[in-house]
Amino acid sequence: MWLLYLPLIIPALAGAAARPLAARLEPRQATWLLTSAAVALAACSTAALALLAAYAAARAPVLAAVGDYSQSVMRRADPISAVAGAVAALALAGAAVAVAVMFRSRARALAESYRRAAGLQAEDGIVVVPGPAIEAYALPGWPGRIVVSGQLLDSLDTRRRAALIAHEQAHLAGRHHLFAAVAKLAAAANPLLLPVARSVEYTVERWADERAAAVTGDRRLVAETIGQVALLAAPRRRRTSGITLGIIGLRTRVSVAWAGPVPRRVAALLTAPPRRRTVLLAASAAIVLLAGMAFLEAASDLHALVELAQAAR
Amino acid sequence: MRDHGPQHTSGAAPGVGRRAAGALESEVLGILRGARGPLSPGQVRQRLADGQQGELSYSTVVTIVSRLHAKGLLTRQRVGRGFTYTPVDDVSLAASRMSHALGSGTDRGAVLSRFVSGLSGRDARLLRRLLAGDQEPADDDPGRDEERG
Numbered sequence: 001m002w003l004l005y006l007p008l009i010i011p012a013l014a015g016a017a018a019r020p021l022a023a024r025l026e027p028r029q030a031t032w033l034l035t036s037a038a039v040a041l042a043a044c045s046t047a048a049l050a051l052l053a054a055y056a057a058a059r060a061p062v063l064a065a066v067g068d069y070s071q072s073v074m075r076r077a078d079p080i081s082a083v084a085g086a087v088a089a090l091a092l093a094g095a096a097v098a099v100a101v102m103f104r105s106r107a108r109a110l111a112e113s114y115r116r117a118a119g120l121q122a123e124d125g126i127v128v129v130p131g132p133a134i135e136a137y138a139l140p141g142w143p144g145r146i147v148v149s150g151q152l153l154d155s156l157d158t159r160r161r162a163a164l165i166a167h168e169q170a171h172l173a174g175r176h177h178l179f180a181a182v183a184k185l186a187a188a189a190n191p192l193l194l195p196v197a198r199s200v201e202y203t204v205e206r207w208a209d210e211r212a213a214a215v216t217g218d219r220r221l222v223a224e225t226i227g228q229v230a231l232l233a234a235p236r237r238r239r240t241s242g243i244t245l246g247i248i249g250l251r252t253r254v255s256v257a258w259a260g261p262v263p264r265r266v267a268a269l270l271t272a273p274p275r276r277r278t279v280l281l282a283a284s285a286a287i288v289l290l291a292g293m294a295f296l297e298a299a300s301d302l303h304a305l306v307e308l309a310q311a312a313r
Numbered sequence: 314m315r316d317h318g319p320q321h322t323s324g325a326a327p328g329v330g331r332r333a334a335g336a337l338e339s340e341v342l343g344i345l346r347g348a349r350g351p352l353s354p355g356q357v358r359q360r361l362a363d364g365q366q367g368e369l370s371y372s373t374v375v376t377i378v379s380r381l382h383a384k385g386l387l388t389r390q391r392v393g394r395g396f397t398y399t400p401v402d403d404v405s406l407a408a409s410r411m412s413h414a415l416g417s418g419t420d421r422g423a424v425l426s427r428f429v430s431g432l433s434g435r436d437a438r439l440l441r442r443l444l445a446g447d448q449e450p451a452d453d454d455p456g457r458d459e460e461r462g
Contacts, residue, residue, distance in 0.1 A: 136428040171426040230429040
């Protein structure tokens with residue numbers, strides 16, 4: 001019966017592997033892989049919880065009467081302890097509530113976004129907002145809108161404006177918000193998948209960055225635009241000692257492995273474009289498949305057990 | 314441009330002092346919307362005085378238009394030593410309001426794809442070093458200058 005625990009362990013593995021995968025895979029591939037893996041693993045782990053709870057419940061006299069199977073055979077087999085069953089049932093209820101709450105709030109936010117996008121008159125899908133804010137975002141809708149503050153547009157030259165707009169257009173054209181929302185839903189069902197959902201948020205940004213680089217034909221331009229906008233939007237901080245920084249900074253290679261998303265995006269654009277990595281992709285997919293097969297195996301075991309108990313009746 | 318009536322150095326004149334700031338703002342906004350072109354604070358004050366009993370001090374009017382400008386409801390143009398103000402058109406206004414409304418929601422991140430997320434102080438330093446060419450970029454174009462913005 002240890003097989004039944006496998007779908008519960010693999011999501012933890014996926015959580016640990018998500019960030020390295022997001023850094024190595026081509027962004028579009030990474031987004032598809034991570035999102036579908038999140039959904040598949042969330043489904044498997046939820047189903048495994050249900051099965052654990054079902055095993056425990058199968059020993060209850062009421063169910064034995066209804067299902068017309070031998071309670072003693074069921075008890076003798078005793079594959080899952082009552083405690084494990086109860087814990088699984090609680091976790092299952094928690095997951096159901098979390099998914100429902102998340103689904104409701106995301107659906108509302110999306111509906112709100114569509115409603116507002118429809119109410120905006122825009123030239124070429126771009127809405128310029130007045131005021132001192134430095135911001136730019138894609139507003140999903142039918143059609144979607146790109147909202148940019150006038151202040152930000154004023155501080156960018158024409159080529160960087162083009163890079164910014166190309167990035168946001170890529171988000172809208174690729175429906176990137178749906179990937180992020182679906183991954184978040186999966187993570188609501190199984191919190192071990194939270195790092196996967198966060199990585200999807202990162203890979204859709206990378207996906208849009210690469211699209212912008214393809215449209216403008218200049219990776220460095222996109223990197224510089226991201227850097228400029230991020231520094232403009234960052235709140236002013238106290239200056240750190242320039243001398244210390246200079247000493248550490250000049251000779252070491254810049255490592256962005258543990259940095260936030262913006263430096264990682266910039267660093268990725270400053271290096272060669274990502275290649276498709278079929279082996280890595282296939283290996284990741286195989287592990288997800290393993291979780292699914294482990295669950296199916298465990299489910300058929302329970303089915304066999306119930307049939308055995310029914311025959312003994 | 315400025316009239317020389319009694320000047321109040323701070324706050325609103327007697328009789329209008331108890332009016333809510335919001336009411337004053339919408340009155341000023343109404344005057345600017347009704348105007349054919351940009352107005353200076355002095356002109357706004359004059360029109361306010363024409364339309365009602367109470368009078369506002371020049372500094373109060375300046376405070377109100379500055380606040381409206383900060384809210385993104387007015388744009389301003391420098392004229393001589395001061396500014397003239399124009400109301401923002403309805404389309405941009407709707408966009409601006411939406412931006413504020415969505416900005417407060419917790420689900421903003423899920424729906425809106427923002428161009429850049431927040432930067433920590435460490436990220437900002439890292440970013441400056443990356444863009445300064447501290448890393449060996451594979452496709453560097455040496456002829457290009459760093460800061461064109």
